Amino acid sequence: MIKTVKLEEAVGTKLAHDITEIRPGEFKGPAFRKGHTVCQEDICRMQRLGKNHLYVIDLEADEIHENEAAAILADALAGEGVVWENNPREGKINLYAGRDGLLQVSTQSLAAFNLVDEVMCATLHSHTLVKTGELIGATRAIPLIMKRAIIERAAAIARQNRGVLTVRPLRRARAGLIITGNEVYHGLIQDRFAPVLSSKIQSLGSEMAALAFAPDDAETITRAILSHLEQGCDLLLLSGGMSVDPDDVTRHAIHRAGATEIHYGSAVLPGAMFLVAYLGEVPLLGVPACALHHPVTTLDLVLPRILAGERIGKLELALLGHGGLCRDCQECAYPACPFGKGA
Amino acid sequence: MNRDGAAPFEELLAGSVAAHGHLCPGQIVGVRMAMLGLRLLDFEAPPTYPQLKQLIVFIEMDRCTGDAVAFVTNAKLGRRSLKFMDYGIMAATFLNLESGKAFRVISTEESRDLAQMYVPQETDKRQAQLESYRIMPDSVMFRVQRVKVDLTPFDLPGPTRRKATCRKCGQVVRDGREVIRDGQTYCRPCARGAYFTEAQEIAWEEMNWSPFLTIPGKDFAARQGEPAT
Numbered sequence: 001m002i003k004t005v006k007l008e009e010a011v012g013t014k015l016a017h018d019i020t021e022i023r024p025g026e027f028k029g030p031a032f033r034k035g036h037t038v039c040q041e042d043i044c045r046m047q048r049l050g051k052n053h054l055y056v057i058d059l060e061a062d063e064i065h066e067n068e069a070a071a072i073l074a075d076a077l078a079g080e081g082v083v084w085e086n087n088p089r090e091g092k093i094n095l096y097a098g099r100d101g102l103l104q105v106s107t108q109s110l111a112a113f114n115l116v117d118e119v120m121c122a123t124l125h126s127h128t129l130v131k132t133g134e135l136i137g138a139t140r141a142i143p144l145i146m147k148r149a150i151i152e153r154a155a156a157i158a159r160q161n162r163g164v165l166t167v168r169p170l171r172r173a174r175a176g177l178i179i180t181g182n183e184v185y186h187g188l189i190q191d192r193f194a195p196v197l198s199s200k201i202q203s204l205g206s207e208m209a210a211l212a213f214a215p216d217d218a219e220t221i222t223r224a225i226l227s228h229l230e231q232g233c234d235l236l237l238l239s240g241g242m243s244v245d246p247d248d249v250t251r252h253a254i255h256r257a258g259a260t261e262i263h264y265g266s267a268v269l270p271g272a273m274f275l276v277a278y279l280g281e282v283p284l285l286g287v288p289a290c291a292l293h294h295p296v297t298t299l300d301l302v303l304p305r306i307l308a309g310e311r312i313g314k315l316e317l318a319l320l321g322h323g324g325l326c327r328d329c330q331e332c333a334y335p336a337c338p339f340g341k342g343a
Numbered sequence: 344m345n346r347d348g349a350a351p352f353e354e355l356l357a358g359s360v361a362a363h364g365h366l367c368p369g370q371i372v373g374v375r376m377a378m379l380g381l382r383l384l385d386f387e388a389p390p391t392y393p394q395l396k397q398l399i400v401f402i403e404m405d406r407c408t409g410d411a412v413a414f415v416t417n418a419k420l421g422r423r424s425l426k427f428m429d430y431g432i433m434a435a436t437f438l439n440l441e442s443g444k445a446f447r448v449i450s451t452e453e454s455r456d457l458a459q460m461y462v463p464q465e466t467d468k469r470q471a472q473l474e475s476y477r478i479m480p481d482s483v484m485f486r487v488q489r490v491k492v493d494l495t496p497f498d499l500p501g502p503t504r505r506k507a508t509c510r511k512c513g514q515v516v517r518d519g520r521e522v523i524r525d526g527q528t529y530c531r532p533c534a535r536g537a538y539f540t541e542a543q544e545i546a547w548e549e550m551n552w553s554p555f556l557t558i559p560g561k562d563f564a565a566r567q568g569e570p571a572t
Contacts, residue, residue, distance in 0.1 A: 108457060108460040108461050111456075111457055111460055112453060112457050112479075112482075112483040115451075115453035115456065115457070116453075153482055156480070156482035157480070157482045157483055160480045160483070315463070318464075319463060
């Protein structure tokens, strides 16, 4: 239960919550922290902050203070690879990446959590690459005191699927690259794919373990795929031959190599002709030519997820459609842009 | 123990669907609501006979969910273990008569809103509910209140506790449902009005039919067309 006392009668009482001060453009934060014992000298400053009354809390057995609530919520929301400090400020607790990796947000659990009255959690988008210590979410109980059962139910909801936020480490893949196309293979044009794709792979902490060039011949491409697998590659990238021309035989070659699952086409522009296949457990990504002209394509949305251990199938490629349209800005601000964030 | 789990759930759902007549989202909600209510009382689903004797279920809606709750709990109106409270609320309360413990399980509106998020590949809302209500955790599907339920002996299973006769219409009223007004006893329809109006007693054709004829030497067909006496 909350009781209200007049400010001038509050000397000697302990503050029930932080008192926030906002100086526009200068400062926003707690001027007084919860638990501070009000003394005579505080009264003037509190009056300046617009306080004429203060809350005194008398908790019932089934009630809980916002700070304790926030800690329960944070503990439930934080999955593997997420850390938080039990030092609520103004009833709020921040959640941080406990390691480098890919943030995954269980959006249905988050929605279910936020549909519980009087609690909230806000996160970065799912599938965002994050660094250790980066702020990835925050939670708070909205009222100063609330019923413990509500917090416990919200926490139970948050705990489904082992927490709402998880940071999955990216595995260090041994990537094998196959550049297809007669024009490159026969030296008519210079390949530009290998440097672009190597750089993307290395920037995610993986290594380029093998590189091969193949003409538009299914059998040769198949042999290159199998050779890469024999060399111990656990991720394959194939460029070129992904479109609908009769010379584009890459898909056929992937099939011949024994792919158990082939998904051609993603709901992303640029990158509609992207392909995901699996040879046993080894993912194979077919990268269309747009990756040469656009800094960010389907590959950039899918590769971190593959490295984080996610199995990308037809549904995942389809769900990329919402937010999957690149605005083609003159200066690319990705990842600080909405591209690929709707899935 | 017949605790939560796919196999007992599917078994109970199949039985409930057969009894109710069709599979619908409400059936799944009802089966799960009952399983949760029984689990909170530490009862099995369905309850054992001794547990059934201790169980009273209050259903707050007359919808598919209500039938599923009744099926899973084996609670019956005629055994006075099932009470219908006409609140129009998707909730049911499970009371253990022996311990007095009672839990009111309320189906959340959020679970309806979230159904399609749980199965994003499903575009049909009803189908999404059918699938998602199988996988949503109880914490999302339901809110639970611990409640106190005051029952009088007149509400309990067992023999009729009291009979009273309406002063106005002569109807016998059982189990304390009579109304005392100005020291006189009435049935509820006479005292407060009823769900029906303009009641008029009638005679009907074949008034003497019974499943087993009781008049020796006369069968029902032979009496057809006899003048009324």
